[in-house]
Each structure stands twice: as structure tokens, then as C-alpha cells.
Amino acid sequence: MEAICKSDVEKLLELARGDKDLTTKLRIHFEDILDEDFVPTRRVTKEPLSEDEGSCCSEDDYEIGYTKDGHCYLK
Numbered sequence: 870m871e872a873i874c875k876s877d878v879e880k881l882l883e884l885a886r887g888d889k890d891l892t893t894k895l896r897i898h899f900e901d902i903l904d905e906d907f908v909p910t911r912r913v914t915k916e917p918l919s920e921d922e923g924s925c926c927s928e929d930d931y932e933i934g935y936t937k938d939g940h941c942y943l944k
Contacts, residue, residue, distance in 0.1 A: 878902050 878899045885891045901907045932944040 873899070873902060875902055 878895070881895055881899075882892055885895060896903065901909070933941050934944045935941050
């Protein structure tokens with residue numbers, strides 16, 4: 870099966886021109902084909918976090934305070 874090209878999408882839009890909602894949905898769905906400047910994003914691989922990454926500080930560094938109403942908060 871061949872891939873859909875810009876001329877195919879333009880033909881579909883011409884066939885659906887009486888239905889404004891359908892043409893809008895087609896334009897949104899095929900925007901990457903219609904946009905000549907479109908460049909697909911490269912897949913970025915995620916590196917796993919090391920043991921010292923992922924938290925600004927350890928939980929032991931948190932100080933807990935209490936309001937006069939008995940509610941606790943982090944200092």
C-alpha cells in the first residue's frame with residue numbers, strides 16, 4: 870500500500886468541501902502532510918536516573934513546623 874501524499878489529501882478535501890467540520894478534521898489529521906516545512910521529531914531516548922538524581926534533597930533534610938492551629942508544614 871502506498872503512503873498518502875499531499876495531492877491525495879487535497880483530493881479528499883475537495884470531495885469533502887461541503888462539510889466544513891469534516892474538512893477541518895481532515896486538515897488536522899493530515900497536517901503533517903499538508904505542511905511542507907514539517908519535520909518529524911526525532912525519538913529522544915531517556916536515560917535512567919542515577920541514585921543521586923531525581924530529588925532535590927533527601928527526606929531527612931526536611932524540617933516540619935506546626936501552626937498554632939496544629940497544622941504541620943515543611944520549613
